Amino acid sequence: MSVAFITHADCLKHEMGAHHPERPERLTAIEDQLIASGVGEHLARHEAPLATDEQLARVHPPEYVRAIRDAAPQRGTVHLDPDTAMNPFTLNAALRAAGAAAFAVDLVLKKQHQAAFCAVRPPGHHACRARPMGFCIFNNVAVAARHAIHEHGLERVAIIDFDVHHGNGTEDIFEGDERVLMASIFQHPFYPYSGTDSPASNMVNVPLPAGSGGRELRKAVTDAWLPALDEFRPELVVFSAGFDAHAEDDMAMLRFVDSDYAWVTQQVKAVAERHSKGRIVSMLEGGYALSALGRSAVQHLRVLAGLNA
Numbered sequence: 405m406s407v408a409f410i411t412h413a414d415c416l417k418h419e420m421g422a423h424h425p426e427r428p429e430r431l432t433a434i435e436d437q438l439i440a441s442g443v444g445e446h447l448a449r450h451e452a453p454l455a456t457d458e459q460l461a462r463v464h465p466p467e468y469v470r471a472i473r474d475a476a477p478q479r480g481t482v483h484l485d486p487d488t489a490m491n492p493f494t495l496n497a498a499l500r501a502a503g504a505a506a507f508a509v510d511l512v513l514k515k516q517h518q519a520a521f522c523a524v525r526p527p528g529h530h531a532c533r534a535r536p537m538g539f540c541i542f543n544n545v546a547v548a549a550r551h552a553i554h555e556h557g558l559e560r561v562a563i564i565d566f567d568v569h570h571g572n573g574t575e576d577i578f579e580g581d582e583r584v585l586m587a588s589i590f591q592h593p594f595y596p597y598s599g600t601d602s603p604a605s606n607m608v609n610v611p612l613p614a615g616s617g618g619r620e621l622r623k624a625v626t627d628a629w630l631p632a633l634d635e636f637r638p639e640l641v642v643f644s645a646g647f648d649a650h651a652e653d654d655m656a657m658l659r660f661v662d663s664d665y666a667w668v669t670q671q672v673k674a675v676a677e678r679h680s681k682g683r684i685v686s687m688l689e690g691g692y693a694l695s696a697l698g699r700s701a702v703q704h705l706r707v708l709a710g711l712n713a
Contacts (some may be wrong), residue, residue: 408511408520409438409447412500415525421481424489424592425540425655425692426525433707434523434688437698438705446709448517451523452504454496455547459506462550463543468534472498472541484536488526498526498541498708501687505548506555508685513556513640519684519708521645523701527572527689529644530596536567538596544687545644546577549584551642559583562638562680564629565673566591566621567646567689568656570599570609572643579604585636587629589621591649591656606639608632618667619653619661625671630706633672641672647700655692665700670706676679684708 406448416428460469461697475482476495479524483489500525508520528545530538550560563578565571565588580585585606592600599609610624647665649658676684686708691697 406517406632407705408450408502408508408517409523410450410452410508410520411523412420412452412504414493414496414500415452418497418526419491420489420539421708426527427581428690429694430479430500430525430697432522433694433698434491434701437702438700441702441706443702443706443709443711446711450507451505452522454499455472455506455542459551460502460542460660462554463533463546465534472536484541488539488541490534492591494526494541499545500524501526501528501591502542502547505544505685505687507550509552509556509640512683512685513552514645519686519704519706521686523688525688526688527646529565529567529574529646529689530569531573532576537573538571543573543577545642546574548642548685548687549578553583557621558639560585560636560638561640561642562602562633562636563642563644564588565644565689566649566668567644568649568653568658569595569690571606571644572596572598575599575603575607583604585632585638587632589624591616591635591658602666612658614657615659618664621660621664624667630671630675633675634678638675639680639681639683641684643672643684643686644689645686645701645704646689646696646705650691650693650696650700653691653693655690662696662703666707669704673707
């Protein structure tokens with residue numbers, strides 16, 4: 405199965421200060437594991453383009469995009485919130501990350517590849533319509549979904565978020581939008597302390613208590629996600645692929661292991677094969693324990709590419 409791997413060197417230049425967990429080494433950890441596993445040789449590599457103003461405007465108000473451009477420093481670091489900062493290279497990195505999302509949709513819907521994985525940063529699922537937060541500036545999965553709807557005419561897009569943190573930005577953008585179904589798991593109570601207060605009908609949110617592992621993940625997917633996805637019948641599946649629920653990741657307190665990421669990818673891939681002609685776009689979100697991140701991303705990609713374990 406043909407899988408595109410989309411990234412760009414600009415995403416390595418975005419840095420938010422010493423000891424910040426969302427660091428360039430996250431991407432090199434994935435690259436290292438792709439080489440070590442041999443999976444990398446089965447992927448078709450592409451460079452991420454810069455997002456256009458039109459692509460961003462489907463998700464974020466133009467004045468927000470202008471404010472981000474205006475905030476970009478010529479030197480040093482500027483904080484957008486306590487967790488999210490820009491250096492002189494951040495703007496281009498964020499534009500590449502959002503541009504990768506739209507480009508991935510084009511590759512998949514134009515049948516150049518069956519699936520695409522975007523190894524980009526900054527991540528996006530905490531970025532609200534008009535607010536950066538939680539390491540995120542533009543909401544990359546939202547750019548992907550809206551591009552599929554507006555540019556390619558799709559009527560039903562599913563977003564699958566298995567990051568340890570609730571994708572509050574994605575929910576902010578899509579709540580009540582009947583064209584998008586979002587299914588997620590996340591640790592609760594935990595940052596950003598959202599996702600449980602009367603979510604909209606197109607949100608399938610499954611909060612998990614600290615200490616939950618593969619058994620709880622399987623129950624959430626089997627009992628909540630899969631019935632909702634089969635009823636929705638998505639024409640495209642977009643992953644918010646965060647790997648920070650791994651037991652080795654001390655950012656949070658869920659206890660997933662490498663094979664859990666393979667399993668959840670298999671379940672969602674089967675949904676895509678039933679309803680979406682197998683079409684999948686996956687965007688990197690969290691994951692801060694470098695070895696676990698690299699191994700888990702490889703498990704995810706191995707399933708997308710139809711490779712045997």
